[in-house]
Amino acid sequence: MTNLLLEWIIKTLVILLILVTAVAYVTLMERKVMAWIQMRVGPNRVGLGKFKLWGLMQPLADGLKMIFKEDIIPLQANQWLYVLAPAISLVPALMTFIVIPYGSEITLFGRTIELHVTRLNVGLLYVLALTSVGVYGIVLAGWSSNNKYSLMGGLRSSAQMISYELALGLSIVSVVLYSGSLDLVEIVDAQRGFHGLAWNIFHYPLLILVFVIFYIASLAETNRTPFDLPEADSELVAGYHTEYSSMKFVMFQMAEYLNLITASSIATTLFFGGWNGPSVGRLPFLGPVYFTIKVLALIFLAMWIRYTVPRFRYDQLMRFGWKFLLPASIVNIIISSTVILFTR
Amino acid sequence: MGQEKLLFIIFAVIAIASALNILLQRNPLYSALSLIGTLVALSALYVTVRAEFIAAVQIVVYAGAIMVLFVFVIMLLNAPGNQLQLERQKGLRYLAIPFAGLMIAEMFYVVLSIRLSTLPPVPAANAEQAVGTTWSIGTSLFTDYLLPFEVTSVLILMAVVGAMVLARREGE
Numbered sequence: 001m002t003n004l005l006l007e008w009i010i011k012t013l014v015i016l017l018i019l020v021t022a023v024a025y026v027t028l029m030e031r032k033v034m035a036w037i038q039m040r041v042g043p044n045r046v047g048l049g050k051f052k053l054w055g056l057m058q059p060l061a062d063g064l065k066m067i068f069k070e071d072i073i074p075l076q077a078n079q080w081l082y083v084l085a086p087a088i089s090l091v092p093a094l095m096t097f098i099v100i101p102y103g104s105e106i107t108l109f110g111r112t113i114e115l116h117v118t119r120l121n122v123g124l125l126y127v128l129a130l131t132s133v134g135v136y137g138i139v140l141a142g143w144s145s146n147n148k149y150s151l152m153g154g155l156r157s158s159a160q161m162i163s164y165e166l167a168l169g170l171s172i173v174s175v176v177l178y179s180g181s182l183d184l185v186e187i188v189d190a191q192r193g194f195h196g197l198a199w200n201i202f203h204y205p206l207l208i209l210v211f212v213i214f215y216i217a218s219l220a221e222t223n224r225t226p227f228d229l230p231e232a233d234s235e236l237v238a239g240y241h242t243e244y245s246s247m248k249f250v251m252f253q254m255a256e257y258l259n260l261i262t263a264s265s266i267a268t269t270l271f272f273g274g275w276n277g278p279s280v281g282r283l284p285f286l287g288p289v290y291f292t293i294k295v296l297a298l299i300f301l302a303m304w305i306r307y308t309v310p311r312f313r314y315d316q317l318m319r320f321g322w323k324f325l326l327p328a329s330i331v332n333i334i335i336s337s338t339v340i341l342f343t344r
Numbered sequence: 345m346g347q348e349k350l351l352f353i354i355f356a357v358i359a360i361a362s363a364l365n366i367l368l369q370r371n372p373l374y375s376a377l378s379l380i381g382t383l384v385a386l387s388a389l390y391v392t393v394r395a396e397f398i399a400a401v402q403i404v405v406y407a408g409a410i411m412v413l414f415v416f417v418i419m420l421l422n423a424p425g426n427q428l429q430l431e432r433q434k435g436l437r438y439l440a441i442p443f444a445g446l447m448i449a450e451m452f453y454v455v456l457s458i459r460l461s462t463l464p465p466v467p468a469a470n471a472e473q474a475v476g477t478t479w480s481i482g483t484s485l486f487t488d489y490l491l492p493f494e495v496t497s498v499l500i501l502m503a504v505v506g507a508m509v510l511a512r513r514e515g516e
Protein backbone atom coordinates (compact mmCIF):
# COMPACT_ATOMS: atom_id res chain seq x y z
CA MET A 1 0.00 0.00 0.00
CA THR A 2 2.72 2.43 1.01
CA ASN A 3 4.75 1.42 -2.03
CA LEU A 4 1.80 2.02 -4.30
CA LEU A 5 1.15 5.40 -2.71
CA LEU A 6 4.80 6.34 -3.17
CA GLU A 7 4.65 5.26 -6.80
CA TRP A 8 1.58 7.43 -7.38
CA ILE A 9 3.18 10.44 -5.73
CA ILE A 10 6.37 10.07 -7.77
CA LYS A 11 4.43 9.59 -11.02
CA THR A 12 2.22 12.60 -10.30
CA LEU A 13 5.21 14.79 -9.49
CA VAL A 14 7.07 13.70 -12.62
CA ILE A 15 3.99 14.36 -14.78
CA LEU A 16 3.53 17.74 -13.11
CA LEU A 17 7.13 18.76 -13.77
CA ILE A 18 7.05 17.52 -17.36
CA LEU A 19 3.76 19.33 -18.00
CA VAL A 20 4.95 22.63 -16.57
CA THR A 21 8.17 22.45 -18.59
CA ALA A 22 6.22 21.40 -21.67
CA VAL A 23 3.94 24.41 -21.28
CA ALA A 24 6.95 26.73 -21.15
CA TYR A 25 8.40 25.21 -24.30
CA VAL A 26 5.08 25.07 -26.14
CA THR A 27 4.94 28.86 -25.78
CA LEU A 28 8.41 29.03 -27.35
CA MET A 29 7.27 26.62 -30.07
CA GLU A 30 4.23 28.82 -30.68
CA ARG A 31 6.41 31.90 -31.15
CA LYS A 32 8.85 30.03 -33.39
CA VAL A 33 6.08 28.54 -35.54
CA MET A 34 4.33 31.91 -35.74
CA ALA A 35 7.60 33.54 -36.79
CA TRP A 36 8.22 30.82 -39.37
CA ILE A 37 4.74 31.14 -40.88
CA GLN A 38 5.03 34.94 -40.95
CA MET A 39 8.58 34.71 -42.47
CA ARG A 40 10.35 36.09 -39.43
CA VAL A 41 13.10 34.64 -37.24
CA GLY A 42 11.38 34.60 -33.86
CA PRO A 43 13.07 34.68 -30.45
CA ASN A 44 16.66 33.53 -30.97
CA ARG A 45 18.80 35.57 -28.56
CA VAL A 46 18.31 34.19 -25.06
CA GLY A 47 20.87 31.48 -24.39
CA LEU A 48 23.51 30.64 -21.84
CA GLY A 49 26.04 33.47 -21.82
CA LYS A 50 27.84 33.45 -25.14
CA PHE A 51 25.94 30.51 -26.55
CA LYS A 52 22.71 31.57 -28.17
CA LEU A 53 21.23 28.03 -28.33
CA TRP A 54 18.54 29.19 -30.83
CA GLY A 55 16.71 31.02 -28.06
CA LEU A 56 16.06 27.88 -26.04
CA MET A 57 16.32 29.78 -22.74
CA GLN A 58 13.54 32.19 -23.76
CA PRO A 59 10.82 30.50 -21.59
CA LEU A 60 13.08 30.84 -18.53
CA ALA A 61 13.58 34.54 -19.20
CA ASP A 62 9.84 35.00 -19.80
CA GLY A 63 9.03 33.25 -16.54
CA LEU A 64 11.46 35.39 -14.54
CA LYS A 65 10.11 38.53 -16.15
CA MET A 66 6.51 37.61 -15.31
CA ILE A 67 7.34 36.79 -11.68
CA PHE A 68 8.90 40.21 -11.15
CA LYS A 69 6.02 42.11 -12.75
CA GLU A 70 3.80 44.11 -10.44
CA ASP A 71 0.75 42.16 -9.28
CA ILE A 72 -2.23 44.46 -9.68
CA ILE A 73 -5.70 43.91 -8.24
CA PRO A 74 -8.15 46.57 -9.46
CA LEU A 75 -9.82 48.51 -6.63
CA GLN A 76 -13.35 47.85 -7.88
CA ALA A 77 -12.70 44.17 -8.52
CA ASN A 78 -14.23 41.40 -6.45
CA GLN A 79 -11.05 40.55 -4.51
CA TRP A 80 -11.88 36.94 -3.61
CA LEU A 81 -13.05 35.76 -6.97
CA TYR A 82 -10.38 37.79 -8.75
CA VAL A 83 -7.66 35.82 -6.95
CA LEU A 84 -9.52 32.51 -7.12
CA ALA A 85 -10.28 32.59 -10.87
CA PRO A 86 -6.75 31.81 -12.20
CA ALA A 87 -6.47 28.87 -9.81
CA ILE A 88 -9.86 27.51 -10.90
CA SER A 89 -8.76 27.55 -14.51
CA LEU A 90 -5.27 26.10 -13.88
CA VAL A 91 -6.02 23.24 -11.46
CA PRO A 92 -8.49 21.26 -13.64
CA ALA A 93 -6.13 21.72 -16.58
CA LEU A 94 -3.35 20.05 -14.57
CA MET A 95 -5.65 17.32 -13.22
CA THR A 96 -6.78 15.93 -16.57
CA PHE A 97 -3.44 14.39 -17.44
CA ILE A 98 -3.46 11.65 -14.79
CA VAL A 99 -5.75 9.33 -16.77
CA ILE A 100 -3.90 9.58 -20.07
CA PRO A 101 -1.60 6.60 -20.76
CA TYR A 102 1.76 7.54 -22.29
CA GLY A 103 3.32 4.07 -22.55
CA SER A 104 2.74 0.40 -21.82
CA GLU A 105 4.98 -0.57 -18.93
CA ILE A 106 8.70 -0.48 -18.26
CA THR A 107 10.93 -2.18 -15.71
CA LEU A 108 12.86 0.22 -13.54
CA PHE A 109 14.95 -0.83 -10.50
CA GLY A 110 13.40 -4.31 -10.65
CA ARG A 111 9.87 -2.94 -10.55
CA THR A 112 7.33 -3.05 -13.31
CA ILE A 113 5.91 0.41 -13.70
CA GLU A 114 2.81 1.09 -15.75
CA LEU A 115 3.17 4.29 -17.69
CA HIS A 116 -0.01 6.01 -16.64
CA VAL A 117 -0.70 7.61 -13.29
CA THR A 118 -4.04 5.93 -12.70
CA ARG A 119 -6.87 4.30 -14.61
CA LEU A 120 -10.52 5.04 -14.10
CA ASN A 121 -13.30 3.06 -15.71
CA VAL A 122 -14.86 6.42 -16.55
CA GLY A 123 -11.57 8.05 -17.63
CA LEU A 124 -13.06 9.80 -20.64
CA LEU A 125 -15.97 11.21 -18.64
CA TYR A 126 -13.46 12.41 -16.02
CA VAL A 127 -11.63 14.39 -18.69
CA LEU A 128 -14.89 15.85 -20.00
CA ALA A 129 -15.94 16.76 -16.46
CA LEU A 130 -12.70 18.61 -15.78
CA THR A 131 -12.79 20.51 -19.07
CA SER A 132 -16.31 21.63 -18.25
CA VAL A 133 -15.23 22.82 -14.78
CA GLY A 134 -12.31 24.78 -16.27
CA VAL A 135 -14.69 27.27 -17.87
CA TYR A 136 -15.56 28.73 -14.44
CA GLY A 137 -12.07 30.20 -14.15
CA ILE A 138 -12.62 32.22 -17.31
CA VAL A 139 -16.20 33.18 -16.46
CA LEU A 140 -15.33 34.31 -12.93
CA ALA A 141 -12.24 36.18 -14.13
CA GLY A 142 -14.42 38.07 -16.54
CA TRP A 143 -17.02 38.90 -13.94
CA SER A 144 -14.77 39.72 -10.98
CA SER A 145 -12.50 42.09 -12.92
CA ASN A 146 -15.36 44.60 -13.07
CA ASN A 147 -14.42 45.53 -16.59
CA LYS A 148 -16.76 45.55 -19.59
CA TYR A 149 -14.28 43.90 -21.93
CA SER A 150 -13.53 41.19 -19.37
CA LEU A 151 -17.23 40.56 -18.80
CA MET A 152 -17.88 40.26 -22.53
CA GLY A 153 -14.99 37.81 -22.79
CA GLY A 154 -16.32 35.72 -19.91
CA LEU A 155 -19.85 35.62 -21.32
CA ARG A 156 -18.68 34.69 -24.78
CA SER A 157 -16.50 31.99 -23.32
CA SER A 158 -19.28 30.33 -21.35
CA ALA A 159 -21.65 30.41 -24.32
CA GLN A 160 -18.97 29.02 -26.61
CA MET A 161 -17.91 26.24 -24.28
CA ILE A 162 -21.48 25.05 -23.63
CA SER A 163 -22.15 24.97 -27.37
CA TYR A 164 -19.01 23.13 -28.39
CA GLU A 165 -18.92 20.73 -25.45
CA LEU A 166 -21.98 19.00 -26.93
CA ALA A 167 -20.29 18.38 -30.26
CA LEU A 168 -17.11 17.30 -28.46
CA GLY A 169 -18.90 14.81 -26.22
CA LEU A 170 -21.03 13.39 -29.03
CA SER A 171 -18.05 12.96 -31.34
CA ILE A 172 -16.28 10.97 -28.64
CA VAL A 173 -19.30 8.62 -28.41
CA SER A 174 -18.40 7.07 -31.79
CA VAL A 175 -14.91 6.20 -30.57
CA VAL A 176 -16.35 4.74 -27.37
CA LEU A 177 -18.76 2.65 -29.46
CA TYR A 178 -15.87 1.16 -31.45
CA SER A 179 -13.62 0.62 -28.43
CA GLY A 180 -16.34 -0.53 -26.03
CA SER A 181 -14.78 1.24 -23.06
CA LEU A 182 -14.50 4.62 -21.39
CA ASP A 183 -11.15 3.71 -19.84
CA LEU A 184 -8.40 5.49 -21.79
CA VAL A 185 -5.90 2.71 -20.99
CA GLU A 186 -8.24 0.12 -22.51
CA ILE A 187 -8.97 2.32 -25.51
CA VAL A 188 -5.23 2.45 -26.27
CA ASP A 189 -4.75 -1.27 -25.58
CA ALA A 190 -7.49 -2.01 -28.13
CA GLN A 191 -5.36 -0.25 -30.75
CA ARG A 192 -2.35 -2.55 -30.35
CA GLY A 193 -1.23 -4.94 -33.05
CA PHE A 194 -0.46 -4.83 -36.77
CA HIS A 195 3.10 -3.66 -36.05
CA GLY A 196 1.74 -1.02 -33.74
CA LEU A 197 -0.29 0.60 -36.50
CA ALA A 198 -3.80 -0.67 -35.66
CA TRP A 199 -4.79 2.87 -34.76
CA ASN A 200 -8.47 3.64 -34.60
CA ILE A 201 -8.24 6.04 -37.50
CA PHE A 202 -6.70 3.38 -39.79
CA HIS A 203 -8.93 0.62 -38.47
CA TYR A 204 -12.22 2.49 -38.83
CA PRO A 205 -11.92 5.01 -41.71
CA LEU A 206 -15.23 6.61 -40.70
CA LEU A 207 -13.41 8.03 -37.70
CA ILE A 208 -11.55 10.51 -39.94
CA LEU A 209 -14.77 12.52 -40.10
CA VAL A 210 -15.22 12.15 -36.34
CA PHE A 211 -11.67 13.32 -35.80
CA VAL A 212 -12.31 16.48 -37.82
CA ILE A 213 -15.38 17.25 -35.68
CA PHE A 214 -13.50 16.45 -32.48
CA TYR A 215 -10.53 18.58 -33.46
CA ILE A 216 -12.63 21.60 -34.41
CA ALA A 217 -14.64 21.31 -31.19
CA SER A 218 -11.51 20.95 -29.09
CA LEU A 219 -9.99 24.03 -30.73
CA ALA A 220 -13.13 25.89 -29.68
CA GLU A 221 -12.95 24.42 -26.16
CA THR A 222 -9.35 25.57 -25.75
CA ASN A 223 -10.26 29.05 -27.04
CA ARG A 224 -7.78 29.01 -29.88
CA THR A 225 -8.07 30.85 -33.17
CA PRO A 226 -10.30 30.70 -35.18
CA PHE A 227 -12.47 30.39 -32.07
CA ASP A 228 -10.63 32.79 -29.76
CA LEU A 229 -13.59 35.15 -29.37
CA PRO A 230 -13.29 35.25 -25.56
CA GLU A 231 -10.01 37.11 -25.97
CA ALA A 232 -10.49 38.67 -29.38
CA ASP A 233 -7.76 41.33 -29.32
CA SER A 234 -9.33 43.60 -31.91
CA GLU A 235 -12.65 43.90 -30.07
CA LEU A 236 -12.06 43.10 -26.40
CA VAL A 237 -8.46 44.27 -25.69
CA ALA A 238 -7.56 40.87 -24.18
CA GLY A 239 -10.95 39.55 -23.11
CA TYR A 240 -11.32 37.90 -19.74
CA HIS A 241 -7.71 38.50 -18.62
CA THR A 242 -7.54 42.19 -19.54
CA GLU A 243 -7.05 43.26 -15.91
CA TYR A 244 -4.69 40.47 -14.91
CA SER A 245 -0.95 40.90 -14.57
CA SER A 246 2.09 39.07 -13.26
CA MET A 247 1.74 35.40 -12.23
CA LYS A 248 -2.08 35.46 -12.32
CA PHE A 249 -1.87 36.27 -16.01
CA VAL A 250 0.72 33.50 -16.42
CA MET A 251 -1.66 31.03 -14.77
CA PHE A 252 -4.29 31.76 -17.43
CA GLN A 253 -1.72 31.35 -20.16
CA MET A 254 -0.50 28.10 -18.60
CA ALA A 255 -4.06 26.80 -18.36
CA GLU A 256 -4.63 27.64 -22.01
CA TYR A 257 -1.52 25.82 -23.20
CA LEU A 258 -2.17 22.91 -20.83
CA ASN A 259 -5.63 22.56 -22.33
CA LEU A 260 -4.06 22.53 -25.78
CA ILE A 261 -1.64 19.79 -24.70
CA THR A 262 -4.44 17.79 -23.08
CA ALA A 263 -6.71 18.14 -26.11
CA SER A 264 -3.91 16.94 -28.38
CA SER A 265 -3.16 14.04 -26.02
CA ILE A 266 -6.81 12.98 -25.95
CA ALA A 267 -6.96 13.17 -29.74
CA THR A 268 -3.79 11.03 -29.91
CA THR A 269 -5.25 8.53 -27.45
CA LEU A 270 -8.62 8.25 -29.14
CA PHE A 271 -7.69 8.34 -32.81
CA PHE A 272 -3.96 7.85 -33.33
CA GLY A 273 -3.23 4.83 -31.17
CA GLY A 274 -1.85 6.64 -28.11
CA TRP A 275 1.67 5.37 -27.51
CA ASN A 276 1.41 2.64 -30.17
CA GLY A 277 3.90 2.63 -33.02
CA PRO A 278 6.26 0.34 -34.90
CA SER A 279 8.25 -2.09 -32.69
CA VAL A 280 6.86 -0.64 -29.46
CA GLY A 281 6.13 -4.19 -28.27
CA ARG A 282 9.84 -5.06 -28.18
CA LEU A 283 11.11 -1.68 -26.98
CA PRO A 284 8.59 -0.35 -24.42
CA PHE A 285 10.50 2.88 -23.86
CA LEU A 286 9.53 3.93 -27.40
CA GLY A 287 5.95 4.37 -26.16
CA PRO A 288 6.43 7.80 -24.57
CA VAL A 289 8.53 8.84 -27.59
CA TYR A 290 5.78 8.00 -30.08
CA PHE A 291 3.22 9.61 -27.80
CA THR A 292 5.22 12.85 -27.59
CA ILE A 293 5.79 12.94 -31.35
CA LYS A 294 2.07 12.52 -32.08
CA VAL A 295 1.04 15.11 -29.52
CA LEU A 296 3.59 17.60 -30.87
CA ALA A 297 2.32 17.01 -34.40
CA LEU A 298 -1.24 17.81 -33.31
CA ILE A 299 -0.08 20.89 -31.39
CA PHE A 300 1.75 22.01 -34.53
CA LEU A 301 -1.48 21.53 -36.50
CA ALA A 302 -3.31 23.78 -34.00
CA MET A 303 -0.61 26.46 -34.39
CA TRP A 304 -0.69 26.16 -38.15
CA ILE A 305 -4.45 26.74 -38.07
CA ARG A 306 -4.02 29.64 -35.64
CA TYR A 307 -1.72 31.62 -37.90
CA THR A 308 -3.42 30.93 -41.21
CA VAL A 309 -7.16 31.09 -40.49
CA PRO A 310 -8.99 34.32 -39.60
CA ARG A 311 -11.25 34.59 -36.56
CA PHE A 312 -14.95 33.70 -36.80
CA ARG A 313 -17.65 36.24 -36.16
CA TYR A 314 -19.70 35.46 -33.06
CA ASP A 315 -22.93 34.54 -34.86
CA GLN A 316 -20.98 32.40 -37.33
CA LEU A 317 -19.39 30.58 -34.42
CA MET A 318 -22.75 29.79 -32.85
CA ARG A 319 -24.38 28.81 -36.12
CA PHE A 320 -21.44 26.55 -37.01
CA GLY A 321 -21.52 24.85 -33.61
CA TRP A 322 -25.25 24.22 -33.35
CA LYS A 323 -26.30 23.83 -36.96
CA PHE A 324 -23.35 21.96 -38.40
CA LEU A 325 -21.08 20.29 -35.81
CA LEU A 326 -23.85 19.02 -33.54
CA PRO A 327 -26.03 17.42 -36.28
CA ALA A 328 -22.90 16.06 -37.96
CA SER A 329 -21.79 14.31 -34.77
CA ILE A 330 -25.29 12.89 -34.18
CA VAL A 331 -25.33 11.51 -37.74
CA ASN A 332 -21.91 10.01 -37.02
CA ILE A 333 -23.22 8.19 -33.97
CA ILE A 334 -26.08 6.73 -36.01
CA ILE A 335 -23.72 5.58 -38.78
CA SER A 336 -21.20 4.13 -36.32
CA SER A 337 -23.88 2.24 -34.38
CA THR A 338 -25.31 0.83 -37.60
CA VAL A 339 -21.87 -0.30 -38.79
CA ILE A 340 -21.17 -1.96 -35.45
CA LEU A 341 -24.60 -3.63 -35.42
CA PHE A 342 -24.06 -5.24 -38.83
CA THR A 343 -20.37 -6.12 -38.54
CA ARG A 344 -20.23 -7.70 -35.07
CA MET B 345 -11.76 1.51 5.72
CA GLY B 346 -10.41 4.29 7.89
CA GLN B 347 -9.28 6.30 4.89
CA GLU B 348 -12.65 6.02 3.20
CA LYS B 349 -14.38 7.20 6.34
CA LEU B 350 -12.02 10.16 6.60
CA LEU B 351 -12.70 11.11 2.97
CA PHE B 352 -16.42 10.76 3.58
CA ILE B 353 -16.28 13.09 6.60
CA ILE B 354 -14.21 15.70 4.76
CA PHE B 355 -16.49 15.83 1.72
CA ALA B 356 -19.69 15.56 3.76
CA VAL B 357 -18.62 18.62 5.77
CA ILE B 358 -17.80 20.50 2.56
CA ALA B 359 -21.15 19.52 1.04
CA ILE B 360 -23.17 20.63 4.07
CA ALA B 361 -21.18 23.81 4.61
CA SER B 362 -21.60 24.93 1.01
CA ALA B 363 -25.27 23.92 1.08
CA LEU B 364 -25.77 26.20 4.09
CA ASN B 365 -23.80 28.90 2.32
CA ILE B 366 -26.29 28.80 -0.58
CA LEU B 367 -29.01 29.95 1.82
CA LEU B 368 -26.94 32.40 3.84
CA GLN B 369 -25.47 34.40 0.97
CA ARG B 370 -27.37 37.46 -0.27
CA ASN B 371 -25.39 37.73 -3.51
CA PRO B 372 -26.94 35.32 -6.05
CA LEU B 373 -23.56 34.65 -7.67
CA TYR B 374 -22.06 33.46 -4.37
CA SER B 375 -25.07 31.20 -3.85
CA ALA B 376 -24.58 29.71 -7.32
CA LEU B 377 -20.89 29.12 -6.62
CA SER B 378 -21.74 27.44 -3.29
CA LEU B 379 -24.15 25.19 -5.15
CA ILE B 380 -21.29 24.17 -7.45
CA GLY B 381 -19.24 23.41 -4.32
CA THR B 382 -22.03 21.17 -3.01
CA LEU B 383 -22.30 19.35 -6.34
CA VAL B 384 -18.55 18.74 -6.51
CA ALA B 385 -18.45 17.47 -2.91
CA LEU B 386 -21.41 15.17 -3.61
CA SER B 387 -19.63 13.81 -6.64
CA ALA B 388 -16.61 13.04 -4.43
CA LEU B 389 -18.97 11.21 -2.07
CA TYR B 390 -20.26 9.12 -5.00
CA VAL B 391 -16.67 8.11 -5.72
CA THR B 392 -16.23 6.86 -2.15
CA VAL B 393 -19.18 4.45 -2.69
CA ARG B 394 -17.67 3.34 -6.02
CA ALA B 395 -20.26 5.03 -8.21
CA GLU B 396 -17.73 6.62 -10.57
CA PHE B 397 -20.15 6.98 -13.46
CA ILE B 398 -22.67 8.95 -11.41
CA ALA B 399 -19.85 11.06 -10.00
CA ALA B 400 -18.52 11.98 -13.44
CA VAL B 401 -21.97 12.60 -14.88
CA GLN B 402 -22.84 14.77 -11.88
CA ILE B 403 -19.93 17.06 -12.72
CA VAL B 404 -20.45 16.99 -16.50
CA VAL B 405 -24.19 17.68 -16.40
CA TYR B 406 -24.82 19.72 -13.27
CA ALA B 407 -21.58 21.51 -12.43
CA GLY B 408 -20.39 21.72 -16.03
CA ALA B 409 -23.49 22.57 -18.02
CA ILE B 410 -26.48 23.61 -15.91
CA MET B 411 -24.56 25.70 -13.38
CA VAL B 412 -22.61 27.44 -16.15
CA LEU B 413 -25.98 28.54 -17.52
CA PHE B 414 -27.02 29.73 -14.04
CA VAL B 415 -23.82 31.74 -13.61
CA PHE B 416 -24.20 33.02 -17.16
CA VAL B 417 -27.70 34.34 -16.48
CA ILE B 418 -26.72 35.86 -13.11
CA MET B 419 -23.76 37.62 -14.70
CA LEU B 420 -25.84 38.81 -17.64
CA LEU B 421 -28.56 40.29 -15.43
CA ASN B 422 -26.03 41.42 -12.82
CA ALA B 423 -28.87 41.28 -10.28
CA PRO B 424 -28.32 43.36 -7.13
CA GLY B 425 -29.36 42.04 -3.72
CA ASN B 426 -33.16 42.29 -3.78
CA GLN B 427 -33.75 43.63 -0.29
CA LEU B 428 -37.16 45.11 -1.16
CA GLN B 429 -38.69 41.85 -2.27
CA LEU B 430 -37.58 40.12 0.93
CA GLU B 431 -39.42 42.70 3.03
CA ARG B 432 -42.63 42.35 1.05
CA GLN B 433 -42.82 38.61 1.64
CA LYS B 434 -42.69 38.89 5.41
CA GLY B 435 -45.90 36.88 5.87
CA LEU B 436 -44.28 33.88 4.25
CA ARG B 437 -41.70 33.76 7.02
CA TYR B 438 -44.21 32.37 9.51
CA LEU B 439 -45.47 29.86 6.98
CA ALA B 440 -41.90 28.56 6.77
CA ILE B 441 -41.90 27.22 10.32
CA PRO B 442 -44.50 24.44 9.86
CA PHE B 443 -42.99 23.50 6.53
CA ALA B 444 -39.52 23.25 8.07
CA GLY B 445 -40.96 21.08 10.85
CA LEU B 446 -42.62 18.83 8.28
CA MET B 447 -39.36 18.56 6.35
CA ILE B 448 -37.36 17.65 9.44
CA ALA B 449 -39.94 15.03 10.47
CA GLU B 450 -39.79 13.55 6.99
CA MET B 451 -36.01 13.46 7.08
CA PHE B 452 -36.03 11.67 10.43
CA TYR B 453 -38.52 9.16 9.07
CA VAL B 454 -36.27 8.42 6.09
CA VAL B 455 -33.02 8.33 8.04
CA LEU B 456 -34.41 6.05 10.75
CA SER B 457 -35.69 3.52 8.23
CA ILE B 458 -32.25 3.09 6.61
CA ARG B 459 -30.82 -0.30 7.40
CA LEU B 460 -27.12 -0.35 8.15
CA SER B 461 -25.72 -2.26 5.23
CA THR B 462 -22.60 -2.21 3.11
CA LEU B 463 -22.11 -2.94 -0.56
CA PRO B 464 -21.35 -6.58 -1.25
CA PRO B 465 -17.65 -7.07 -2.02
CA VAL B 466 -16.98 -7.24 -5.74
CA PRO B 467 -14.71 -10.01 -7.03
CA ALA B 468 -11.91 -8.57 -9.16
CA ALA B 469 -12.84 -10.76 -12.13
CA ASN B 470 -16.13 -9.04 -12.87
CA ALA B 471 -15.34 -5.65 -11.43
CA GLU B 472 -17.00 -3.91 -14.36
CA GLN B 473 -20.35 -5.45 -13.46
CA ALA B 474 -20.32 -3.90 -10.00
CA VAL B 475 -23.11 -1.56 -8.96
CA GLY B 476 -22.53 1.99 -10.14
CA THR B 477 -20.30 1.32 -13.14
CA THR B 478 -21.18 2.36 -16.67
CA TRP B 479 -21.88 -1.26 -17.59
CA SER B 480 -24.43 -1.91 -14.85
CA ILE B 481 -26.17 1.44 -15.24
CA GLY B 482 -26.45 1.01 -19.00
CA THR B 483 -27.74 -2.52 -18.63
CA SER B 484 -30.43 -1.63 -16.11
CA LEU B 485 -31.46 1.50 -18.06
CA PHE B 486 -32.12 -0.52 -21.20
CA THR B 487 -33.73 -3.54 -19.53
CA ASP B 488 -35.47 -2.99 -16.21
CA TYR B 489 -36.04 0.75 -16.51
CA LEU B 490 -36.61 1.05 -20.25
CA LEU B 491 -40.07 2.62 -20.00
CA PRO B 492 -39.12 5.35 -17.47
CA PHE B 493 -36.01 6.05 -19.54
CA GLU B 494 -37.97 6.48 -22.77
CA VAL B 495 -40.68 8.52 -21.06
CA THR B 496 -38.02 10.85 -19.63
CA SER B 497 -36.47 11.35 -23.05
CA VAL B 498 -39.89 12.20 -24.52
CA LEU B 499 -40.37 14.68 -21.66
CA ILE B 500 -37.05 16.35 -22.46
CA LEU B 501 -37.96 16.43 -26.15
CA MET B 502 -41.22 18.17 -25.23
CA ALA B 503 -39.29 20.76 -23.23
CA VAL B 504 -36.98 21.39 -26.20
CA VAL B 505 -39.92 21.79 -28.60
CA GLY B 506 -41.69 24.04 -26.09
CA ALA B 507 -38.62 26.25 -25.79
CA MET B 508 -38.41 26.48 -29.59
CA VAL B 509 -42.08 27.51 -29.85
CA LEU B 510 -41.72 30.14 -27.10
CA ALA B 511 -38.48 31.58 -28.47
CA ARG B 512 -39.60 31.79 -32.10
CA ARG B 513 -40.74 35.17 -33.23
CA GLU B 514 -43.92 35.62 -35.30
CA GLY B 515 -43.54 35.68 -39.06
CA GLU B 516 -40.27 33.75 -39.20
